[in-house]
Amino acid sequence: MTQTTKVNVEAQAIEAKKASKTLMILSKEEKNEALNHLADVLEREYETILAANEKDLENGREKGFTEAFMDRLSLSKERIADFAQGLREVSELEDPTGQVLSDWTLENDLQVEKVTVPLGVIGMIYEARPNVTVDATGLALKSGNAIVLKGGSSAINSNKAIVEVMHKGLAETKIPKEAVQFIASTDRSATNEMFTMKEHIDVLIPRGGGKLIQAVVENATVPVLETGVGNCHIYIDKDADVEKAINILVNAKTDRPAVCNAAETLVVHKEWLAANNEALIKALKENDIHVHGDEHVMNIIPGSVLAGEEDWANEYLSTDIAVKAVDDLTDAITHIETYGTKHSEAIVTENQEAADKFFALVDAAALYHNASTRFTDGGALGFGAEIGISTQKLHARGPMGLPALTTVKFLMKGTGQIR
Amino acid sequence: MTQTTKVNVEAQAIEAKKASKTLMILSKEEKNEALNHLADVLEREYETILAANEKDLENGREKGFTEAFMDRLSLSKERIADFAQGLREVSELEDPTGQVLSDWTLENDLQVEKVTVPLGVIGMIYEARPNVTVDATGLALKSGNAIVLKGGSSAINSNKAIVEVMHKGLAETKIPKEAVQFIASTDRSATNEMFTMKEHIDVLIPRGGGKLIQAVVENATVPVLETGVGNCHIYIDKDADVEKAINILVNAKTDRPAVCNAAETLVVHKEWLAANNEALIKALKENDIHVHGDEHVMNIIPGSVLAGEEDWANEYLSTDIAVKAVDDLTDAITHIETYGTKHSEAIVTENQEAADKFFALVDAAALYHNASTRFTDGGALGFGAEIGISTQKLHARGPMGLPALTTVKFLMKGTGQIR
Known part of the structure; x- marks a missing residue:
C-alpha cells in the first residue's frame, strides 16, 4: 500500500468543529495556561522550526523570490521568541467571550441575557509570513475558537513544523490538538473547498494581497471577514x-x-x-x-x-x-x-x-x-491584538480585535413562561 | 416612440446611493418629522392604496390562492392606519446613528471616536405581505439608510401604490424621494441583478420563505442579513x-x-x-x-x-x-x-x-x-421594532432592532499627528 498525502479538508474541518465544542466550555484560565504553554514549547523546539524554514528558504532561492519576500519568510531564534511573546501577550488580554452585553427581565419574569460566545471554527487563508500561523492560532484559541489554517505554499514547511510543535504543546493542555488544523497542501483546490463548508467553518478570514481577498469574497458562501486593501x-x-x-x-x-x-x-x-x-x-x-x-x-x-x-x-x-x-x-x-x-x-x-x-x-x-x-x-489604537483591518461594513469595521471573533447568544431563563 | 416599462435596477440603486448621502446628514428631528408625515399621508391616501390592492386580490382569486394567503394580501382602511401607526412608533425610538460607542485619546493626543453611522443602502427582497413595504421603509429611513424594495409579484400593485403615496409624502419632507426605490417588476432577473450590486447596495435583507432566503444567501456577493428559518x-x-x-x-x-x-x-x-x-x-x-x-x-x-x-x-x-x-x-x-x-x-x-x-x-x-x-x-423582547431574526453569527444574531442597520466609523481628530 502506498501512502498518499492527499489532504481531506472536510475531515479536518469536521475535527475542528468537534474540538470547538470542547474549547467553548474551557475556562479563561485553562485557555490562558494553554497559550503560555504553547509559547514555551515554541521557544524550546525552535530548532525543528528553523530546519523546516531552511527548506522553504531553499525553495524560495531556487524560485528567485525577491529579497524582501525572503526576509518575510525567514525565521530565526529571535523571531520565534517574538511569536512566543505574542502568545503570552494575547493570554493577558481580556477574554472576549462570556461577557454579558446586556440583561433584562420581561414583565413575565423571563430573564434575558445577551452574552458573547465564540464563533466556532475560523478558517484562516493567508500568504507568505509564517508568523500568521502562530498569531492567528493564539487569537482563535484565546477567543474559544478552533482554527483551520491554510497558509501559502512558499511557507508550507515552516507552517507545518510550527503546527506540529504547537500540537505537541497542546497535548499537554486542556485544549484538544484537533482545535488547530493545518491544511498541508499547496493545491489551490484545498482552499476552494473551504469556501463552501458552511456547516463546519463559521467564518473565513483571508489575509494577503488583493487577489486572494477578492477570490475569497467572490466565491465563498461561508461568511467572510474582508480585510486589507487600502487605497x-x-x-x-x-x-x-x-x-x-x-x-x-x-x-x-x-x-x-x-x-x-x-x-x-x-x-x-x-x-x-x-x-x-x-x-x-x-x-x-x-x-x-x-x-x-x-x-x-x-x-x-x-x-x-x-x-x-x-x-x-x-x-x-x-x-x-x-x-x-x-x-x-x-x-x-x-x-x-x-x-x-x-x-x-x-x-x-x-x-x-x-x-x-x-x-x-x-x-x-x-x-x-x-x-x-x-x-x-x-x-496603534491600543487594541492589544489585531486580527486584521476590516474594510466591510457588517460585523466589524476597521481594526478588529478579539471581539470580532465572537458572536452572541440570547440566554432566556424561565420558570415555565409561555406566550 | 413606444413607452417601455422595463426597469433599470442599477439606475435605481445608484439613485438610492446618491439619496443616502443626503439622508446621512439629516438630523434625527428631520427624519422623525418625515416619518410622521409619511404616516399622515398614508392614512389620507388610503383609497388609492385600496384600489391597487383590489387588483392584487382579483389576480389572487384568479390564481386560486389560499384563503390564508389572500388574508395576508388584503388591505383595509384599518390595516393602513396600523402601518401609519407603526411609522409613528418607529419615529419615537432612539436614533441608532450618531452614537459614540467608545472614545479615547492616544498618548500623542490624537482623539479617537467610534461612532455608529448608517449602512448606506438596504436592499429588501420580500414576499407577499404589503406591510413590509411600509415597515422596512420606516426602519431604513429612521436609521438614515436609503432602501431598494423588491416585493413579491402577488402584491405588486399594492406595493407600487404604497410607494407612490410615500413618494408624494416624501416630496414634502427633507428626505429625498429617491431614498425609497421600488423595483416595479415581477421578473426574477430584477432580483438577481441586486445580488451583485456591491457598489450601490450595502446589505441585502431577504424576508420570506426558506427558498427565497437560500437563493439570496447562495448567490449574493452583496453582504446578506440572513433571517428567518426556524426549525x-x-x-x-x-x-x-x-x-x-x-x-x-x-x-x-x-x-x-x-x-x-x-x-x-x-x-x-x-x-x-x-x-x-x-x-x-x-x-x-x-x-x-x-x-x-x-x-x-x-x-x-x-x-x-x-x-x-x-x-x-x-x-x-x-x-x-x-x-x-x-x-x-x-x-x-x-x-x-x-x-x-x-x-x-x-x-x-x-x-x-x-x-x-x-x-x-x-x-x-x-x-x-x-x-x-x-x-x-x-x-416580545422589548426592542420596539424588528427588522427580522438573524440566524447568522456575524454582525447581528437573533432578533434585530435598528442597530443592525448601522455600521461604525472611527473618527480621528488630530493636530498634525504622524507616526
Missing part, C-alpha cells in the same frame, strides 16, 4: 496648514509604503497647490516620492508622469503617489468615493466645517482630520 | 417538571404554528416519556397536535406516523410535530446540532447542570430554560 487618500484642503499638510503627506506615504494604511493618492485643492507648490515640490523631492499626476498637476510638479485610471484605482505600495487636483471639497469627496476602498481617508484643513463635511460624507472605516492615515491599526 | 426544538429532559413541559410544548407548537419561533420537533428523554406518556398523549390530543415519531415514540403515542429525514430537517409551520426519543442530554444536543437552524432551542428541566450544559453547547441565537421558544421576537 487611502490624503486630501489637502484650501485651508490646510502647510507644515501639517506636508508632514502628514510624507508620513502617510513613506513611513511604511507597503502597508494598507499608507497613502496612495494625494487629492489637493488647486488654490492650496498654487500657493504652496514650492514647499510641496521640495518635500516630494527630498523624500523620493514619485508623482503620477493629472494634467493640472503635471504642469506644476516637475518630473511627474501622467496618471490614468490604474493610478487612481490601485495601491502602489511603494513611494509612488497619484496626485489629483480638485476645485473644491465636493470634487475631492467624489474622487475618494469613486476610487477609495473604504479603509482610511484623511483631510488636512484648518476649516472645521470642511472637516465635519468630510467626516459625514466620506464612507470609510477610519477618517482623519489633521493626522496621518498610519494610525489605522490595532496596535 | 426549533423543545427538549424535555429526564428531570423536567410535567406541567411546565407540557405547557411549554403546547404553547411553542400551537400559539402561532406558522411563525419561525414555533417548535417543530419535540426531543424527549425516554425515562420522562415512560413516566409521563399519559399526560403527554392527552395534551397532544386536546390540542390537535399530530405526531411524526421515531420507532420508540410510535410504540407509545397512538396515532403517530413514522418520521423520516424530512421530518427532522424541515419546518411544518402547522400543528404537526416531529418527536424524537433520546437516551440522554448528549443525544438530544447531537440531534439539535444535526437538524437545528440555530434559531431558538429550549430545554425543560429542573436540573440546573443539564440546563447549563445545554446553554453552553447548543449553538443557536436564542436558548431557553423552562420557557417557550415563542419569545424570540423583537416585540
Whole structure:
C-alpha cells in the first residue's frame, strides 16, 4: 500500500468543529495556561522550526523570490521568541467571550441575557509570513475558537513544523490538538473547498494581497471577514496648514509604503497647490516620492508622469503617489468615493466645517482630520491584538480585535413562561 | 416612440446611493418629522392604496390562492392606519446613528471616536405581505439608510401604490424621494441583478420563505442579513417538571404554528416519556397536535406516523410535530446540532447542570430554560421594532432592532499627528 498525502479538508474541518465544542466550555484560565504553554514549547523546539524554514528558504532561492519576500519568510531564534511573546501577550488580554452585553427581565419574569460566545471554527487563508500561523492560532484559541489554517505554499514547511510543535504543546493542555488544523497542501483546490463548508467553518478570514481577498469574497458562501486593501487618500484642503499638510503627506506615504494604511493618492485643492507648490515640490523631492499626476498637476510638479485610471484605482505600495487636483471639497469627496476602498481617508484643513463635511460624507472605516492615515491599526489604537483591518461594513469595521471573533447568544431563563 | 416599462435596477440603486448621502446628514428631528408625515399621508391616501390592492386580490382569486394567503394580501382602511401607526412608533425610538460607542485619546493626543453611522443602502427582497413595504421603509429611513424594495409579484400593485403615496409624502419632507426605490417588476432577473450590486447596495435583507432566503444567501456577493428559518426544538429532559413541559410544548407548537419561533420537533428523554406518556398523549390530543415519531415514540403515542429525514430537517409551520426519543442530554444536543437552524432551542428541566450544559453547547441565537421558544421576537423582547431574526453569527444574531442597520466609523481628530 502506498501512502498518499492527499489532504481531506472536510475531515479536518469536521475535527475542528468537534474540538470547538470542547474549547467553548474551557475556562479563561485553562485557555490562558494553554497559550503560555504553547509559547514555551515554541521557544524550546525552535530548532525543528528553523530546519523546516531552511527548506522553504531553499525553495524560495531556487524560485528567485525577491529579497524582501525572503526576509518575510525567514525565521530565526529571535523571531520565534517574538511569536512566543505574542502568545503570552494575547493570554493577558481580556477574554472576549462570556461577557454579558446586556440583561433584562420581561414583565413575565423571563430573564434575558445577551452574552458573547465564540464563533466556532475560523478558517484562516493567508500568504507568505509564517508568523500568521502562530498569531492567528493564539487569537482563535484565546477567543474559544478552533482554527483551520491554510497558509501559502512558499511557507508550507515552516507552517507545518510550527503546527506540529504547537500540537505537541497542546497535548499537554486542556485544549484538544484537533482545535488547530493545518491544511498541508499547496493545491489551490484545498482552499476552494473551504469556501463552501458552511456547516463546519463559521467564518473565513483571508489575509494577503488583493487577489486572494477578492477570490475569497467572490466565491465563498461561508461568511467572510474582508480585510486589507487600502487605497487611502490624503486630501489637502484650501485651508490646510502647510507644515501639517506636508508632514502628514510624507508620513502617510513613506513611513511604511507597503502597508494598507499608507497613502496612495494625494487629492489637493488647486488654490492650496498654487500657493504652496514650492514647499510641496521640495518635500516630494527630498523624500523620493514619485508623482503620477493629472494634467493640472503635471504642469506644476516637475518630473511627474501622467496618471490614468490604474493610478487612481490601485495601491502602489511603494513611494509612488497619484496626485489629483480638485476645485473644491465636493470634487475631492467624489474622487475618494469613486476610487477609495473604504479603509482610511484623511483631510488636512484648518476649516472645521470642511472637516465635519468630510467626516459625514466620506464612507470609510477610519477618517482623519489633521493626522496621518498610519494610525489605522490595532496596535496603534491600543487594541492589544489585531486580527486584521476590516474594510466591510457588517460585523466589524476597521481594526478588529478579539471581539470580532465572537458572536452572541440570547440566554432566556424561565420558570415555565409561555406566550 | 413606444413607452417601455422595463426597469433599470442599477439606475435605481445608484439613485438610492446618491439619496443616502443626503439622508446621512439629516438630523434625527428631520427624519422623525418625515416619518410622521409619511404616516399622515398614508392614512389620507388610503383609497388609492385600496384600489391597487383590489387588483392584487382579483389576480389572487384568479390564481386560486389560499384563503390564508389572500388574508395576508388584503388591505383595509384599518390595516393602513396600523402601518401609519407603526411609522409613528418607529419615529419615537432612539436614533441608532450618531452614537459614540467608545472614545479615547492616544498618548500623542490624537482623539479617537467610534461612532455608529448608517449602512448606506438596504436592499429588501420580500414576499407577499404589503406591510413590509411600509415597515422596512420606516426602519431604513429612521436609521438614515436609503432602501431598494423588491416585493413579491402577488402584491405588486399594492406595493407600487404604497410607494407612490410615500413618494408624494416624501416630496414634502427633507428626505429625498429617491431614498425609497421600488423595483416595479415581477421578473426574477430584477432580483438577481441586486445580488451583485456591491457598489450601490450595502446589505441585502431577504424576508420570506426558506427558498427565497437560500437563493439570496447562495448567490449574493452583496453582504446578506440572513433571517428567518426556524426549525426549533423543545427538549424535555429526564428531570423536567410535567406541567411546565407540557405547557411549554403546547404553547411553542400551537400559539402561532406558522411563525419561525414555533417548535417543530419535540426531543424527549425516554425515562420522562415512560413516566409521563399519559399526560403527554392527552395534551397532544386536546390540542390537535399530530405526531411524526421515531420507532420508540410510535410504540407509545397512538396515532403517530413514522418520521423520516424530512421530518427532522424541515419546518411544518402547522400543528404537526416531529418527536424524537433520546437516551440522554448528549443525544438530544447531537440531534439539535444535526437538524437545528440555530434559531431558538429550549430545554425543560429542573436540573440546573443539564440546563447549563445545554446553554453552553447548543449553538443557536436564542436558548431557553423552562420557557417557550415563542419569545424570540423583537416585540416580545422589548426592542420596539424588528427588522427580522438573524440566524447568522456575524454582525447581528437573533432578533434585530435598528442597530443592525448601522455600521461604525472611527473618527480621528488630530493636530498634525504622524507616526
